[in-house]
Amino acid sequence: MSEGKGDRFARAGEFLARRRWWVVILWLLVAGALGAFAGKAQTTLQGAGFDVEGSESQAVAQLLDREFHDSTATSAVVVYTSDGPVTDPAFAKKAAAVDERLRRVPGVAEVRGYATSGNPELVSRDRHTALSTVVLSGGQSAAQNAIPNLRERIADAGIDVKITGFPAVQYDTYQLSQDDLTKTEAITFPVVAVFLLIFFRTVVSALVPLLLGGIAVATATGVLGLLGAQFPISVFALNIGSLIGLGLAIDFCLIMVRRVREERAAGRTASRAVTAMLTTSGRSVLFSGLTLLLSMVLVTVVFRDMMIVRSITFGVALVSAIGLAGAMTLVPALLYLLGDRIERLRVMPAPKPKAPNSGVWYRLSMSVTRRPTGWLLLSVLLLGVLSLPTLHMEFVGANTGALPSSTGSAVGAREVESAFTKNALTPIKITIRSRDRNGAFTPDFLTALRTTTDTLARDPRTEQVASLSTMLGKLPDGAFAKLRKDSFDGAPAARSAPVARLVNLHSRADTATITVVPKAEMYDREHLDYVTDLREHVLPELTGLRGYDVQVGGDAASFVDFETSLYGRFPIVAAVITLAILALLLLFFRSLLLPLKAVVTSVLPLVAAYGALVWVFQDGHGEGVLGFTSQGRLSVITPMIVFTILFALSTDYEVFLLSRVRENFERTGDTERSVALGLQQTAGLITAAAMILIATFGSLAASSVETLKEIGIGLAIGVLLDATIVRLIIVPATMQLARGANWWLPKWLRPILPQLSHEGPSAPRRVDTPEPMESTA
Template sequence: MTDTTTPRGARARPPRPGPLGRLAAVSYRRRGRVLVAWALALAAASGLTAAFGGDFTVDYATSGSDSKQAQDLLTERFPEQAGEPVDVVVHADDVTDPAVRDEVTTLLDDLETLPHVTAAADPYDTPGAIAADGQTLLARLNLDVANPEDMPVADTETILSAADAAERPGLEIALGGETIRLAEAGEFGSEIVGLVAAAIILLVTFGSVVAAGLPISVALAGLAVSASLTGLVAAAFDVPDWAPILASLLGIALGIDYVLLMVTRFREWRAAGLDPERSTVATLDTAGRSVLVAGATVMVSMLGLFAMGLSYMQGAAVVTMVAVLMVIAVATTLFPALLGFLGRHIDRLRLPLGRRGTVRLAAGGHVEPGVGWRRWSRSIGRYSKVAVVGSVALLLLLATPFLGTRFGFPDAGNDPEGNSSRQTYDMVSDGFGPGANGPLLVVADLAPAEDDAAGQEALDQLATSLGATAGVASVAPPQLNPAGDAALISVVPESGPQDGDTEDLARELRADVIPPVTDATGAEVHVGGVTAAVIDSNADMADRLPLLIGGVVAVSMLLLLLAFRSVAIPLTAAAMNLLSVAASYGVVALVLEGGWAGGLIGIDAAAPMPAFVPVTMFAILFGLSMDYEVFLISRMRESWVRTGDNSRAIVDGLAGTGRVITAAAAIMVAVFAALVPSPDVVLKAMGVGMAAAILIDATIVRMLLVPATMHVLGRANWWAPRALDRRLPQLHVEGRPEVYLDPAEPEPELAGVDRR
């Protein structure tokens, strides 16, 4: 039969590259302009931030919660006490001794004159400020800042220096509070540590300074622009101080990983005989598509944080999304431009690290699997059911410690023993009991009462009921505001701030103790303070977490369905990613227990897990897990479309991405592990958890569980109902590698591109 689609003698129309391929061609040929454009973008971002940027701020209170209402009432009726407090603890043989009293009074007078200090309460006139044994006293400084992050570190250090100068043998003085903890924590250059580790891994992987330098250069460019834009984000959203650190590390890791994938593919095309320009176009038209899909999954995961309804989580999500967007932008424009300068010299400046070959491509662009990957894949195929059961069992075992997790927020009791904040915590616990480190603040609005007598009656009943409640160590006398329409009562629990009994006490006060008083008198009473705020935050996140998980998983599955036109792949990917994240939660829970595991990273005492840690980790890790899934499955689908052989597709996928995923995972592990030396317990835990998750995902999941499951499912991996398949758009995430290597095909047409 004669083909009539093309007239005899007419030249077949050259296939055109996809949009990414055409963008790569433009960037390659206009490389100088691309570099100038990115330099101008960096200058513009820096200038806009300098002119309009905001400061980091965070409010961990849960909107509409009882603790939030207590804080609002405290701010409105007791403005002099609404600022961030600093605790001053003094220990001596007898703090009531006249000489000691003179020294303490002099110190407090001096502290009151320092910047941002509005008042210093006299402990000798404050009921309950001196311990029963007379050896410890507690005074409180009030600052004019609402959040600890707003206090200049230099001014906090001045306060610490004044306290140090007042110490003498026999007179111990320590300062505590969140401002003190922040100043003592200092700054840790985790980004630098991560970059150095990544550079070493890249050098070992490629054995060439030029090839290793490209991912680092692109990642740094993206980091520079995204970091410059952080101030603008902070002007529009509440951005916590830890968000830029996390976004920077994620941006570095993703930037290096994405360009690592594309450098590997570029070297494959060069080894197959393509010139640098055509290799660049082919790289972006194949591996670049995987990068876009992978980046989209990370963005979807971060968008899930908006479902939590917390302003600081939304700010953290936006900062991270900006970093990811910049990574994608530099990977698809700046990287091909740099190849225009360095593509011919990709293997120059080789190091004596042994032979570093690339994966071989056969005619048509498919991977020629090496002996090692062939043996590995055949072994998995032979024992696929055992591999699936064993992998799942191991992941569930790693997740087990998470079942006993205590949710809360690490406090000064988890700080290093040499810190002033830790010394304050211990001295207060020894002198006043553990509950004094986390008092519950009961704030009463007396205005709704019908008259002053009714308000006073409500206050008296409230104080009596609070003092008679089991688990309450002491109740301070009610403190009226100047207008007399509000009262503040400090309730000291018998248990510490992180103790489950304290949480039970707060719930009992709200449910059983306070309602009879308010119902009878009409007064409004709320339980607040740091401990109560943490309880409310944890409860609120627990209620919203299913929205985050369900939304992110559903959208990610839809994205994979569109990308790979398969029902099984999205389902298995979601299940495996959830197992991987659960295993990382178990690792975090284990190190937070202290003991031998916590001691390895400097966590000596058991600490609770802040509720935002698993939430943030889920959003980040689910996206990163999907990254590796896209890298692996796109190469498998590439082979499946060409051969229709499921076993060969698995072998080709492992051969084409195994080394890349291993190197990328090693970089990710190194980057996130750079958080471990941080003095902050939360950052330590997140660093360990994310490093462990990447390690687990790249080894147990991607290199074992995924191929084993695909061997078990066989051709069902690629099945989709015909009706659905016809309606799905063709994304071609694997690209068309055969076009670039098949000599029977004409060279792809680079429409609209000046070849000069």
């Protein structure tokens, strides 16, 4: 065990060899302790998070919730439907009884319904549908958790009644995501187990990656469950993070176990083979894992004010960090313990050794490097064609369209849109606030309110407007401007309650609201542009509003804020991640060209994956196969999440391939043969790793939530393109064209960079190492 004492990885290996039992026991204790809290994730995580902390739309939502109990984020909508008129006394009596049941549910602050208030705006024109609004206290998470209790109270109502609204959509998304997690894990583990058996050919060696993956997922789930009780975390962190972490942990283990087998085939003892693995593949795994981890941490920090984005990237970072730590400690300890017993319980015969220049991957590489320009142009052209649909990419936010059509909140939303208007549940909300107490009842304020209301009503983009001005529309302008708050103090509830929904009558009486229902559907560009126009032109240009705090909110405004914030920062995030990856690869390869080439070749499959997503989901060509109804748009978070994960994964494959190419180049000095040998040595491994990731990502296609489908399919397509077109064709072609420039580093930079290359102390090895998957190639 004295070999490699000057190398840190070798010294770490010797330490792990001496403490192998302690390492294994410690990991099992930690995983057991934290995994015991995995069940908490089922109750502490949330279902949405498509808002921006501190944004204008969030400020409006908080103001409406605080002053009017009227925030869509914390108000459920009860939908009553009948073949006859809902105003029929018998039906109205049953509806009133349901409203009364709902009032007694813990967490319900108020119930406003037609059956009890007589508000005609809550009844559809055909009188077959009526609405009640259930105001929930305690914030979005509490509102979401109240939905099961509300639905339980209406189960035996004796009339057709459903619950929808934002809290219901949030709860249904959460519940479906939880069910999807169970479903996808049930698909993933058996499929991955089969892949591992085919690749390793023995049960014991296949169990090591599964053990690491299971420990990583269980531990991360427990941590998320604990943190979810203290901080808002989206359930998507669990769905996406657990599967990505599972795939990565297995991939890391795959590379390390396979290298140990190579070292044993080269004549090393079992313990020295593990040490040699740590100084070579272990180093590559560490740098690859740090690349992904750094990318996730950067995105989490930059988007810390956007709950769903930071949740997903934090979840991926967490499970990746645990998987990487396990790969660098638990896996070597297990390999030291198992020794040659890792070859036990063989299910397939071992492959016969082959000469290094006889494998299919070697021949493919030689074919590419003989005509590098032609192969490169053909590959780039193919990826370019796949990328073309990206040019008409459109986005959509959280809505019932991403859920199965039979989901309760989706059914209720369709009934409301059909009976009332398309945007009845998602209007634009405008708040006008005075600095003075009772400032909403001054002539200037009321005149400005009427002028603004009339201006919005005349706008051709508006379908309906509601405010104190429209409620008292019969009052002449002069009489309306003379309204006083004391006119409503002590008035019967039937007279003051409608006013209190439009002016914060019972607190400072300093704020009025205007509700605007646009004609265009919520995610149509006309609707979104209307929000922007209101903020930037229409309202600022009304002179009567100067001196008042005017803000525009509502679901469409929340989406505009989210999209603008997300993609306004996207170039900065992309640049920072790119620079961080370039720096890490520069340290690893001690080359200027290879890091630049790695970044460029990582972008190509990413953009092609975007094009495929647009074609499959936005254009709807995958509806029948994947079981969804296209919304004509992609989820607004899909491109960002796919970029962050796929960009880092592509760099991982580059590290695994080029570290072998460099080993061969340092031994032979021949670029063409070194690339061919490197491809022969790693293509089977990269293919197996890619197949496992494609299986884990692809399992999200079985999800009921369309956003999860998009992210899973996008990642699977990206990995497929990267592991085939990029690694097998573009990388060999570009390296052959660059030749000696691949390894060039300015002399002045060499002493500055620390020596962190892939190469560790190593005894001579044969190049013609048998590949576990070669016989299946």
